[in-house]
Amino acid sequence: MVDAEMTDSKNPAANLGMLLDRLDRQVTHLDSASRIGKTDHAIRVLDVARRVLLHEDGLPALRERAGTMDKAGLFSGTDWGHPANLLPGLVKHTLTYAPAPTITLEAISLLRFVAVASGEYAHPTLPPAQAEHFLTQVLALNLDRLLGQGADEARRNADGPLTPAIDRLMQYVMQEIGTEGILDHLIDEIWRIMAQRPLQVDHVKAMIVQIAQALQSGNAKAADAHRGADRLISALFGPSTLSRDDPGIAAYVDRLSRADARTVQDEAYAMARAMHDTGLVSDYHATYLRWALEADHATMLPDALGLSSTGLDALRCYEPLVRALVDAAIQPGTTQAVYGLSLMLERGILYSPPIAPSLWRLLETPLSGDGIAALEASCGTALPARTHLVAGIIMLLGQPLGVGQGNNPTCQSARALSLWALNDPDYLLWLVAQVSRGNGLILHFEGEPLDTGTLPPGLAVSTLLDADPVSVLLVPHLDRAYAEMGRRCAGRPEDPHRWINPELHGWWVGRDFHIAVDVATGALKDYEGFLRHFHASYHPQHNGNQPVIHPQPAGIAVTDSKGTFVGWHAITLIRVGLDPAERMRVYFFNPNNDSGQDWGHGIVVSTHGCGERFGEGSLPFEDFAARLYLFHDDGLSPLAPAPVPDGQITDIAEKGRKSWAAGRADL
Amino acid sequence: MTDKNSDKGYIAIFGWSLRCIDALEKFDRRYVIVAPAWAEAYAVEHDIPFVAWDFERLNDRSFELATTLDDMGVDVAIPLFEETVEWAGAVNSVLMKNPRLLGQSMLFRDKSLMKRRAQLGGIRVGIFEEAMDQTDVIRFLRRVNQTLLKLDGDPNDPIHFKAFDKAGCLGHRVIRTADDVASISDDEFPALLESHLDGWEFAVEAWIKDGKIQFLNISEYVTLGYSVFVPATPELEKWRGRITQEIEKLIDVFDIDFGFIHPEYFVTSDGTMYFGEVAYRPPGFNVFELLERSYGFNAYQALVLVFDPKTTQEELDAFFPTPVADAKGHAGCFGVYPRRRVVSNLEIPAATENHAYFDFHELAPPHAQKVTKRTAFGTHWGLVYFFGEDAVEMRDLLKAQEELDYYL
Incomplete structure (x- = not known):
């Protein structure tokens, strides 16, 4: 008899009808349950709803019922009970x-938003326009599901039985x-992200492909x-x-070889302009550079890189090195390194005596087996691992603020890489040289050597896959060293960062240390x-x-968009100065992939338009101070040559106490 | 929340059950929950009328509880769990000025006293004996099997070992060999020993008011400790007349004026009925849920009605449906035990989930991977609910679940 029912279930229409009957009945029970019984019944509703969701034709039926389920109290008592406060950025992780x-x-909630947006269901606190806006953001953030491809390894690992249903849900919402x-x-989102000039742009490129397809399919306006x-x-x-019609690499090379000198020159200008405008580099650009060097058009190099007089001078001084770098690292698969190369030249860091020889060492050093394996796991095997590594270093040196921690709990390590790329590039190259040869770094903590090859793992438990090549190689080791330094500070009476930060990063981290929180009790301390x-x-x-002389590590108490404390986070304080509106701002680097975050109570980190350089986030001085809990100081400035008005301190302290410090006692 | 009727009784519930509170919220009787202090925070947060009470402590403070409730104007106490039965008896004897109620509740709490009382009243019971230690169990096992004219080496007929004062299947073991006896720990004594009866085991739920049965349900066990459904198959329901007589005997013998009883019986192939035990509280295995699914009335509200001294017969007649005839179908549930020693995932078998009778489940994903070895009944990991038209199909479906893996 059980078998007989199984055959029945192969008739999907009948099956859906049966499921919907069950769902409707459970929703009725939920509706009539008292406030005490809601949870119990909500769980039953969700179990049947899950099965409807799995059904190929289940989405319209769930959408039809979303309003009823909402009114019956399915969401009450959960975060979804306040749809206007939901954050589109959290949807992806939940799903x-x-x-x-x-x-x-979450799926039913999204269908509820669809019903509200389309006017089928009115929710007292959720206007249709807001519902639509929310869904738009969710879609934009879940494009990988819409594309049906490019699921990263992390998502593949997490794939559960609901994955096809959720992919279908996203398609449905978009439709x-x-x-x-x-x-x-x-x-807009892509422009906003690109304004921060991240090193990792694969996801951005995937989105642009999607846009191009949508525009070509004729569904969208011109x-x-x-x-x-x-x-x-x-x-x-x-x-x-010559590349306007996207002819393919081979055809493009063919066109170049038959082009006249003026056209070749124009190509260089156009490539450079596109790159500096957007921060994105076309595969044709890498092709152009290789072709120019091979076809003896090296004079095109400065224009193709879009160099100013500074960059041009650096290029002229170090031309053999630059050619060697292009040859080793710049391919259609690593084309973003063109932008890194251009910015590295512009930064003038090649003039620092150890840099050029370090880069030559890099070009001559073979990679260890472990290093190759790690890079292949993350970057694929289409190009040699070393190509990715050299390209990665060029990019990091060109864009020290472009590095992101990916989806890894390793903000400390990502920040360290950024700090060194910015301030201590030869040290960074020394670390890469160490790790390329063996499998480990020797770092020192208060005179004692730490061999990261023998230390237990730190916060990053799995291999980093969603990170840039330098992070892939170094972060696992830095993470272990950081954890070990923490262990060695165990039992000391103060926050371990007091000792770790200068020891891990360099002498230029201030040894004077200020922290707003008592480590033992979590209470506020003066x-x-x-x-x-x-x-x-x-x-x-x-x-x-x-001015800020060296970039300084600092600690932020991160809060969510409601101002509720989320956790401690490592950032870099880069500079403090007046913005175009003559307001004092702190410009800082956040190793999160996107700095543009809403920290609640009106504190929204700006990433462009307030005088930021690429990759910087910024906040008015007092807003920044209201989320700061830890900083270092060089010890040269005694308290208050010009005293701070009491009112200003009280205002900031109140913002802090109302948000991250809420509920913390004062010592 | 339903408006409360101050002309009706004010009831105190002994024990914490969200299902029960949900039912009370939707009912017109004023109520207060008397439960251990761990529930207080939840009760306060959700505005549930609450008195914190530790039922595990000795009985000598029951008068204090009775006075507290009396001062509040409470008319009657209703026990939800085995541990609260004698507390309710003690409190009710004060609230209702009827000392007999305490003695009655003590009978319900001690399985051995209960059997003797039933036997004295002319109710047929199996062979039983109290056991103080393992040697008593061995002796009983041997004696029973000698009586059955077994030779040495023949497989023994099993005996049942039940904790004196635990609800339902808790502490219930089936003993076949001396090895089984060795696995009983000392703290499980004293206990009740019973001979095994080959027959059809079933339970009855009876709501009683003014010494009269107001509603009688027969719950059919498919396999004891695994599954139950209501109403029973027509084959069992044909004994309803005889069963009703037996329940009336119980009411008489235990002198029950009002309340709710949940006795268990065996009926042998020749139609002889043996009394197993009786409890003065709602049954485990969520028969209440099944009754609501099948008949549409809320069994907790029914409980309140029969305990409330201010309930009228008209109210009762309007509340209760006609047994069997008014049932919309058969509702059953199955208690899931992991069948493997190591499990990591909850997966409802497709054959179950796709069955038209499948209703919903309350299974949680496994917390620990290692499954502890089962020695006694009564520690299932959650229930799966079914509902359908046909009693026989329901029975077979529930039986079939025993061979399926829910935890992999």
Whole structure:
């Protein structure tokens, strides 16, 4: 008899009907349950709803019922009970990693947003426009599901039985909301991300491919209706006259070889312009550079890299090295390194005596087996691992603030890489040289050597896959060293970063240390005094107009968009200065992949438009101070050459106490 | 929340059950929950009327509890769990000024006293004996099998070992060999020993008011400790008349004026009925849930009605449906035990999930990978609920679940 029912279940229509009957009944029970019984019944509803979700034709049926389920109290008592407060950025993680009932709840909630956006269901606190906007953002952030490809290894690992259903859900939401809305949003989003000039742009490129396809499919309005789309697409697929129609690498080389000198020159200008405009580098650009060097057009190099007089001078001084770097690292698969190379030359770091010889050493050093394996796991095997490594170093040296921690709990290590690339590039190259030869780093902590090859793993438990090549090689070791330094500080009366930060990063990290929190109790410790010290150290109007000399590690108490404490986070303080509106701002580096975060109570980190350089985030001085809990100081500025008004300190302290420090006692 | 009717009784529930509170929230009787202090935070947070009480402590403070409740104006106490039965008896004897209620509750709490009382009242029971230690168990096992004219080496007929004062299947073991006896730990004594009866085991739920049965349900066990469904198959329901007579005997012998009883019986192939035991509280295995699914009435509300001294017969007649005839179908549930020693995943078998009778489940993913060896009944990992038209199909479906893996 059980078998007989099984055959029945192969008739999908009948099966769905049966499931919907069950669902409707459970929803009725949920509706009539008292406030005490809601949870119990909600779990039952979710179990049946999960099965409907798995059914190929289940989505419209769930959408039809989303409003009823909402009113019956499915979401009450959970975060989803306040749909207006939901964050689109969290949806992806929930849909990928949460247990099945939570994924189902999220899916029904999204269908509820569809129902609200389309006017089928009115929710008292969720206007249709907001629902649509939310879905647009969710779609933009879940494009990998829409593309049905490019799922990264991390997601593959997390794939559960609901994955096909959730992919289908995203397709359905896009079909209902329309690509129109997301294209514009997506384009803006890409420009916003690219304004931070990240090293990792694979996901951005994938999105641009998707946009190009949508525009070509004719579903969307003409390309010019989507401001900025054409620039992004052409930067990748047709940055110049000869590549305008995306002819393919071979055809492009053929065209170049038959082009006249003027055309070859124009190609160089066009490539460089597209690159500096967007931060994206076309595969044609890498092809052009290789071709120019091989075909004896090396004079095109400065124009193709878009160099200013500084970069041009560096190129002229170190031309053999630059040619060797192009030869070793720049291929259509590592084309972003062109941008890194250009910016590295512009930074003038080659003039620092150890840099050029370090890069020559890099070019001559073979990679250890472990290093090759790690890079192949992360970057693939289409190009040799060494090509990726050299390209990765060029990019990191060109864009020290472009490094991101990926989806790894290793902000300390990512920040360290950025700090060295910015301030101590030859040290960074020394670490790479060490790790390339053997499998480990020797770092020193208070005079004692630490061999990371023999230390237990730190915070990063699995291999880093979603990171740049230098991070892939170094972060596992830095992470272990960081953890070991923490162990060696165990039992000391203060926060271990007091000792770790200078020892891990370099002498230039200030040995004076200020922290707003008592480590043992978590209580605030002379918060107002801490803020006064911060002004005296870093505020130009209170520290005798001293600039930040070396980038300094600092600690932020990260809060969510409601101002609730989320966790401690490592950032770099880069500079403090007046913004175009004459407001004092702190410019800092956040090793998170996207610095543009909302920390609640109106504190939203700006990433462009307020005088930021590429990769910097910025906040008005007092907003930054209101989330700061730890900083270093060189010890040269005594308290208050120009005293800080009490009101200013009180205001900042109040912002801190209302957000991350809420509930913390004062010692 | 349903508006409360102050002309009706004010009841105190002894024990913490969210299902019960959910039912009370939707009912017109005023109520207060008397439960251990660990539930207090939840109760306060959700505005549930609450008195914290530790039922594990000795009985000598029951008068204090009775006075507290009396001062609040409470009319009657209703026990939800085995441990609270004598507390309710003690408190009710004060609230209702009827000292007999305490003695009655003590009978319900001691399986041995209960059997003797039933036997004295002319109710047929199997062979039973109290055991103080393992040697008593061995002796009983041997004696029973000698009586059955077994020779040395023949497989023994099993005997049942039950903790004196535990609910339902908790502490219930089936003993066949001396090895089984050796696995009983000392703290499980004293216990009740019973001969095994080959027959059809079933349970009854009876709501009683004014010494009269208001509603009688027969719950059919497919396999004891695994599955139950209501209403029973027509084959068992045909004994309803005889069963009703037996319940009336129980009411008489135990002198029950009001309340709810949950006795267990065996009926042998010749139609002889043996009394197993009786509890004065809702059954485990969620028969209440099944009754609601099948008949549509809330069994907790029914409980309140029969305990409340201010309930009228008209109210009861309007509340209870006609047994069997008014059932919309058969509702059953199956208690899942992991069948493997090491499990990591919960996976509802496709054959079960796709069955038209499958309703819902309350299984949680495994917390520990290693499954502890089962020595006694009564520690299932959660229930799976079914509902359907046909009693025989329900029975076979529940039986089939025993051979399926839910935890892999």
